[in-house]
Amino acid sequence: MDKPTAQRYRGDFVAWTGVCGFIGEGGDGTPIAPHSHYAIQLAIGAPGGLRVQFGRHGEWQSCAAALFPSRATHSIDVNACAMSAVLFIEPETPQGKALAARLQGRLELLEPAAVSPAARRLEEAWRVDGSYDAVKAVCLQLIQDLSGTAPREPSDARVLAAIEYIRQRVDQAVSLPEVASAAHLSPERFRHLFVEETGMPLRTYLLWRRLLHVWTLLMGGETLSAAAHAAGFADSAHLSRTARTMFGLPPSILQMAGPLSTKAREQARPGRPGR
Template sequence: MSELRSDSLKPAMTRGSGRVYFWQGGSLWIGEGQGRTQWHEHHAHQLAVALSGSFRFRTEAEGAWTAYEGAIVPGKCAHQFEIDGAASLAHLFIEPETRAGRALTARYGSNSVAELPAAGARAAARLLSEALQSSQLAKDMVEAATLAVAELCETAIKPAEELDPRLTRALEYIRSNIRNSLSLSEVASAIALSESRFRHLFVAGTGSSFRAYLLWLRINLAIEAAMTGASWTDAAHEAGFADSAHLTRTHKRMFGFEPTAVRLHTIV
């Protein structure tokens, strides 16, 4: 993970409220927010869509801000996010090794923030807004999110090539055991590879180090626990963090703000 920059002139003051919906390989964050994040980066691709208002991104500390109705931030791309005033937003986080993630990489690249086609961004916003207004049930929101991602891919999600089956088995093993202590050697042994060969396979297939990927899964587990009413301390322990301070540091590094800055509504 690259060194993230500080922003001493205007510290992060992000505040927001909303809901987070999870499915394997992705999540939808939807609600209201304001302010600026600190510099951060995360494993997943981020599709940001304005439901009302607009937002800005930048990827260089002294660089210009660019306003968007819809944008994609590729995984591992350090960036800042800002809302001038208040806005309603949807953020779709899609892991790059999934079918949808590979389709997004093929369409938009993996180097820097890219603008989403206006028609696709508006169609995605409409799908998500209608689902939020009519249901808010997890199954309905996940269905709307999946349709929105397909809309932004502008194609059926069919990648040119499949993941290496050994990596697929490794990812399944990690997800099945994520609440336990996991090591690179343990997972390599589970799929009958040497540590060095597995490390190479993992980075090539996911774009992340083994440790960064584990932290990404664990921070999502913690957020999911908080969505069901757990305290952040309990959520940290449930997800395998040493304590809530470790969870907070990880959350800030991946999302640019502390977890307590966002008021999460319980989902059903």
């Protein structure tokens, strides 16, 4: 397990349908290792200090925020940011499809005017209010503004049904035939349709979902070992190797101890009245 440092990241994991991410402060003094993953990524640094790298050996660039396309190798450095937020947008959502069309596989650096007001509201919602609902509202509005989305027809209903089936069984092993049956398709037809809709094989998507489940458990106060087992990993070492591949860092260096998780744990204590 990685040893904590004086600059260890302190933050929270947030997740809603189609969107999840981290909001926090600090770091371990080094950039996140180059990695790629399924989601489209929005990285924000406030009030400044964010650096990003596109490609394994790309040039480091300073910016207020950046959008990374799905499955593109990249790295970020948030060590000079007073607050940072990294949001992951699932490509099969309307917002994800709109952002994918906008990015066309390229990195996009965002101007301060496009994100600074939202970054200030986000920091206040997180650091001052400690409000999960307020953080959610700011994040979703920003994603809506950047994607230019409005209410529209959903993605293929069969794939959405399969995704819901997976979400309800994230702590269980599920097979291709099982998920295909939930979508009322043959395994072979479902395999191709799922890749067409999400841009990734089912096996990779299942792994992504299990990792998101780990972060949620860590937010609730679970140990790394307990969270790893609950999400179907052999042990915490297996989880750390997988997280390094998909996020560029192991869960052990992300201390889930921000205002949101602290408040949630206080409210969950036995005998403490809800608020």
